[in-house]
Amino acid sequence: MAQVFAWARMFAGYARSESIAAAARETFDPAKPCALCCAVSRAREAASPHGPAVPAASSEKLVLICERPSVFVAASAQGRWPEMTPARIPVCIGDVPVPPPRADLA
DSSP, rough: OHHHHHHHHHHHHHHSSOOHHHHHHHTTTTTTTHHHHHHHHHHHHSSSSSSSOOOOOOSSSOOOOOOOOOOOOOOOOOSSSSOOOOOOOOOOSSSOOOOOOOGGOO
């Protein structure tokens, strides 16, 4: 990851003043490593003798199992919408008194 970061940083720096092709050429030129590239190279060389141990090949097989979950289908128990009764709203028939009565306010 450090090497990729170093390349991205170098490329961005070169791309400010050069074309994209020239910036890529300068970035990956082995004769012009940046300080971070040199540090990554030193770290890689130091870690190579102590690298991760690779398990020896054996006759034992590793079996990978991929269980696919069953398909979920949400279905209603009823085949149709339930019957709804219409709502009954009281209807006022007659004129609204103007001005409104004030007797109820006291």
